[in-house]
Amino acid sequence: MNDWIKTRTGRWALIGLGAVLLLIFAYQVIYPRLFEAYVGKANAPLTYPNSRALTDAEFEALADELTEAARRRAAEAIVRDDQDPFAREVKLAMLMRTPSFVRDHEPSHIRYFRDAGIRRYAGPETCLTCHATIEVRRPDGRIDEVDTLADIVNSVHFKFQSETPGGFSTVGYDGRIVNAPGSRPIPVGKIDRACGIPGSFSWTGWAALIESRPAGAEGAVLRSEGCGQCHIGGNYQPATEKMMPVGDVPGVAKEGIDCLICHATDYDMNQRYVMRDAVGLRWNQDRSLRAALTVTRVANEYCLRCHQHNMGGDVYLHNEAAQALGERNQRLLHKGAKRGNPFSPADDVHAAADIQCTDCHRPQGHKLPRGKLGVDLVANDLPDVEVSCVTCHSQAPHNASEDKVLLNGHIARIACETCHIRELQPTNVVLRDWVHPTWKAEEGIYEPTDVYRSGEVNKGFTFLWFNGKGTFLANALGNNPNGTSDYDPLMAQLARIDDPEVVAAVREAARALKVRYPQIDVEAYVEAATNPLSQLTPEQLVERRRMIEENLRAYMNDGESRIYPFKLFNALMYEDMGNQGPFGAMILPFDYPTYYETGQTREAVAAALRDPILVRMYQTPFKLYMMDEFMAYFGVAGGWRTNYPLVDGALRGVEAHWMRQMGSLKISHGIQRAGRTCEECHARNGILDYRALGYSPERAAELARPDILEAAAVR
Numbered sequence: 196m197n198d199w200i201k202t203r204t205g206r207w208a209l210i211g212l213g214a215v216l217l218l219i220f221a222y223q224v225i226y227p228r229l230f231e232a233y234v235g236k237a238n239a240p241l242t243y244p245n246s247r248a249l250t251d252a253e254f255e256a257l258a259d260e261l262t263e264a265a266r267r268r269a270a271e272a273i274v275r276d277d278q279d280p281f282a283r284e285v286k287l288a289m290l291m292r293t294p295s296f297v298r299d300h301e302p303s304h305i306r307y308f309r310d311a312g313i314r315r316y317a318g319p320e321t322c323l324t325c326h327a328t329i330e331v332r333r334p335d336g337r338i339d340e341v342d343t344l345a346d347i348v349n350s351v352h353f354k355f356q357s358e359t360p361g362g363f364s365t366v367g368y369d370g371r372i373v374n375a376p377g378s379r380p381i382p383v384g385k386i387d388r389a390c391g392i393p394g395s396f397s398w399t400g401w402a403a404l405i406e407s408r409p410a411g412a413e414g415a416v417l418r419s420e421g422c423g424q425c426h427i428g429g430n431y432q433p434a435t436e437k438m439m440p441v442g443d444v445p446g447v448a449k450e451g452i453d454c455l456i457c458h459a460t461d462y463d464m465n466q467r468y469v470m471r472d473a474v475g476l477r478w479n480q481d482r483s484l485r486a487a488l489t490v491t492r493v494a495n496e497y498c499l500r501c502h503q504h505n506m507g508g509d510v511y512l513h514n515e516a517a518q519a520l521g522e523r524n525q526r527l528l529h530k531g532a533k534r535g536n537p538f539s540p541a542d543d544v545h546a547a548a549d550i551q552c553t554d555c556h557r558p559q560g561h562k563l564p565r566g567k568l569g570v571d572l573v574a575n576d577l578p579d580v581e582v583s584c585v586t587c588h589s590q591a592p593h594n595a596s597e598d599k600v601l602l603n604g605h606i607a608r609i610a611c612e613t614c615h616i617r618e619l620q621p622t623n624v625v626l627r628d629w630v631h632p633t634w635k636a637e638e639g640i641y642e643p644t645d646v647y648r649s650g651e652v653n654k655g656f657t658f659l660w661f662n663g664k665g666t667f668l669a670n671a672l673g674n675n676p677n678g679t680s681d682y683d684p685l686m687a688q689l690a691r692i693d694d695p696e697v698v699a700a701v702r703e704a705a706r707a708l709k710v711r712y713p714q715i716d717v718e719a720y721v722e723a724a725t726n727p728l729s730q731l732t733p734e735q736l737v738e739r740r741r742m743i744e745e746n747l748r749a750y751m752n753d754g755e756s757r758i759y760p761f762k763l764f765n766a767l768m769y770e771d772m773g774n775q776g777p778f779g780a781m782i783l784p785f786d787y788p789t790y791y792e793t794g795q796t797r798e799a800v801a802a803a804l805r806d807p808i809l810v811r812m813y814q815t816p817f818k819l820y821m822m823d824e825f826m827a828y829f830g831v832a833g834g835w836r837t838n839y840p841l842v843d844g845a846l847r848g849v850e851a852h853w854m855r856q857m858g859s860l861k862i863s864h865g866i867q868r869a870g871r872t873c874e875e876c877h878a879r880n881g882i883l884d885y886r887a888l889g890y891s892p893e894r895a896a897e898l899a900r901p902d903i904l905e906a907a908a909v910r
Contacts, residue, residue, distance in 0.1 A: 227436075227445055235807025236398070236432040238445045239474040241318075245466060246482035248315035254484070258305045261461070261488055266291060266300040302460075304490045316487035319344060319452050331560040334580065346560045347452060348444055350576055352427055354437040355397070356384030357574040363565075364664040365573040366672060368778050368830030370746030373573050373667065381821045382438040383828075384574040386668060390422070396784035397422040397433045398808045402469045402476040403787040404524060409639035416639065417524045419469035420787050423478040424526055425501035427453045431477045435808070440820060453480045457497050460489035464500060468521030498552045499538065506864055508532025508622050513539040527638070527791075531645045534762055535623025535655065536616065536865030544615075544868045555582050570665025570672075570761075571860045584611040608676070610759040613658060614870035616862055619650035619762065626701065626724055628767040629785065630851040631708050631715070632794045641794035646704040646724060646767075647697060652882050654697055657763060659684055659859060660756040660888065667828045668778060669858040672747065673756035675889030682751075682889030685743050689763075689856045692725035701725055727765065727853040731777060739777030739855075742830060758888065761859035769800045772848045773838045776831035779854045783840070784809075797846055804841045813839040874901060 231238060249257065270290040277283045290296050308314075313321060323344060331339045331346075347353055358380035365373040365383075374380045392400035401423045406415040428434055429451030436442045455462050459481070466481035500516045509517045509528040514537075520526045540547040556563045557580075565575050566582030584592075588611070593602035605614075625647045632641035649655035660673035660682060670689055675682045684690075692698060698721065705720040722729050728736065770780035786802035789795065803809065811817055814837060822835035840849050876883045878901050885895035 226442060230436065230439070230442060233807075234398075234435055234811060236435055237474050238430060238432075238447050240447050241429060241451050241477070242472075243318075243479060243482040245479075246316060246318070247484075249484055251314070254309070254314055257485060257488065258301075258309070261305065261485070262297075262301045263291075265302055265460075265489075266297060269300050270296070302489050302491070304488050308484075308488060314484070316455075316482050316484050318450050318482060319347075319454055320450060321487065322454050329560055333559060341560055343561075344449060344452075346562070347427075348434070348437075348449060350561045350563075351384070351574045352457075352561065352563070353452065354434040354444075355426055355574060356382045356438065357576065358382055363567070363569040363571075363573060363575055363578065365570075365667060366664055366747065366750050367667050367828030368742055368746060368776070369827045370742075370750075371828070373828055379824060381824045383825070385571070386573075392422060392784045392787075396803070396809075397426075398435060399784050399803045399806045400787050401432050402478055404469050404471065404476060405527065405640060405788055405791045407527075407639035407791070410636040412639065418638075418640070418791075419467075419478075419521055419524045419526045420791070421469065421478070423469075424467055425504060427456060429453055429478055429480050431475045438821075451477075455481055455486045455490065456500055457493055458490045459486040459497075460491055460494075462486045462489075462497070462500070464516045464519035465522045468524045468526060470524070493551075493553055493558075495538070495546065495552050503537060503539075504529070505533050506535075507537030507539065507542075508535065508620060510622060511537050511539075511620060513537065513541050527640070530622065530642070531624035531627065531648055532620050532622045533624065533764075534860060534862055534864075535619030535621075535650050536762070536862045537620065538864040542620075542865050544866050545864075555586065568661070568663045569861050570661075571669045571858070573667070608757055610661070610757045612760050612863060612866070613758050615866045615868075616656075616760050617867050617871065618652065619655050619862070619865065621650045622648055623650045623655045623762065624648050625655055625697075625763055626765055626767075628704075628708070630767045630769065630796050631712050632790070632796065633708075633711075634794065640791040642791070643766075644704070644708060647700050649697075653884075654694060655762065656760050656862065657688060658758050658883060658888070659688065659761050660751075661759040661761075661861070662751070662754040662756040664750050664753065665859075666747070666778075667830070668854065668856070669860060670856055671759070671761055671859045671861070672751050674751040676756060677889065677891075678752060679889040679891075680744075680748070682887075683743075684859075685747070685856055686728070686740070688887055689859060690726070690728045698725050723853050724765070724767070727855050727857075730852050731855060735777045742777060758883070760862055762862050764858045764860060765853050765856075767851055767853050769796070769846075769849050770852050771840050772850050773836045773840065774826060774829075774831055776826075776829060778830040778856065780831075780850075780852065781826075781829075782854075783849065797849070800849065801841055801844065801846055804839075804846075810839070813837045877901060 227238075270287050273290065274283045274286045277286065307325065311324070326343050328340050329343050329346070331341050333339065351357055358374055367373055371378065373383060400421050402421040403419075405418045405420050407418045408415055422433065423429070426433065428448065430448040434444050434448065436444050463481045463483070463486065466479055468479050469476055470479045496515065499514075503511065503514045503516060507514050508531065510530055511517070511532065517528060520528070537543065538546050556565070559577060562576035564577035564580035564582050566580070567578065568583070569575070590606055591603040592611070593599045596602055624645050626645070628644040628646050631644055633644045635642050659671045660675055661671045662673040664672040666672065670685060701724050702717060702721050705715060705717045709715045709717060731739065769783045771783055772780050774781040783800050784803040785796065785799040789802045790799035793799070812822065818835045818837055826835045838848065840847050875881060877898060879899050881899060885898045886892065890898065
């Protein structure tokens, strides 16, 4: 009997073990292949042309070269303040020959690689040889040991979306906090109208080769474009698997992670270009041993290899990464800046003081905090970690001023940035028309038309009450502390441009576009661009008002609000009108080659819609898993409508519209030491529109008196 029981128990144990092994096999082998077939995306082993092995002699020669360069940088930093050029050179020469100085300035990884016999850098595989795990210090002092690769793969820098509850306390237009505890989390990230690949459509624009035809060139010149030029994944696609309820990024994709772009002093941005191989298109990266041997702690210049693209812009004078566009298939430069607030010694007092990005954005492993305040992303690795001015400057930063009592008192109502960001770059884009591109002979491509750019106050950016919450489409939420319902930015400041100079500039741009696009009605164009609510029906306007009052007003009144500066942005793009609500419709992407090469924008949308992942988006599984919830946050009632907007090769129900409100992007860099003068705000024509900010007529008149400081001092 006992033998029978043992035999039966053993049989069930074997069956159970077999079932577990079968599940593991299905999860790791069968599911990834089915998933790739479903989304139409490829994964394959990756090779890089500059990842080659060095001989011992080549290694030592490179080590000597890198050590001398590191030593010279350190010596020049020591003697740079010496006023006499001859003395500077003498001291520099002495330091370069001092044995202890020589010894102390050899890049540390030279010794590690030498001792380990590593003569070729092979990506994460090489890094993980020593760094399979890392210690992460938490704000409460705890130290956790975490798996390095998993830490990177699950960071926003790699997958650029998250299901983290709260994020930036993003509020759906339906009145729910996005992915709040208790709700069904969906993967959400950047909803971006600046790049032509809005939302998660990086699927369709990850890597592209554009045939440009510059003036004077013979034939076509290939150019690189796509989201993958900055994101650290180096595969043929973004981390698509991370957007699904199950599954992991395959190992070959993880091997494409670019560790060195964030960690290497000698990283060569000329290696960042799109390459084509037997599988498809992907981004090359610098995998040279030269770069690997210069690995060190993250510094500002490494962050800015990607982030200056967003802040200063590609044509910003001090964007060093944009000076190295690629040794092949050079990257396209984007002429307009998305934010226009660069972080560099020339334009930011913190950069000039050599404050490091990681001094404020203190990493926890490979997860970096973006702070608790923001409206442009609902993806945030560490949403509970504060990143703010008061972390260093306290709540009373003006103690050296004779007006310190008044100025420190302003902190309760006025954010630091409001006074200390005086302007943005003139290339800051406010209105961008993707529907009517302009031919650029110098580049030999069609580019979106920037209808209006400005870095000036109340033209390129404005001031809004902000309490740390934002809407699903990047509109700052907050209210005047008096609790007034008169403050109504989603019906006023963010939905209307009244400045006569801006309106005139938009009209001039529309007239210029009409030369190429005679179907444009100039006055209708100006009306839609400067008064986007004019695109809504009366019924939609009523519904919009109801949703603001019933769904958003309580969040606007929640907590403490202060006046912050916000960069304004809107874009004319194609939308799926079958999925429309009072705050806009589903934005559709462009196929980059079709767009840049032909300027035929509807054809570019049609080409993007043929991408297998977009076909799947209009099918039931995507609807049930993600899109119904997404559209509810978007403010569209009735769930995701799956009527595919491409029928027999022609677009159906697709129209061009400006989003029904401006995006308001919080700006935090480009800080100047000198703040605004009192008169800039407290004058009859000051920069703050107190009535629009919800003050009563009497209080607004009082705040706009030039003698308000004297009056306050008398009290």
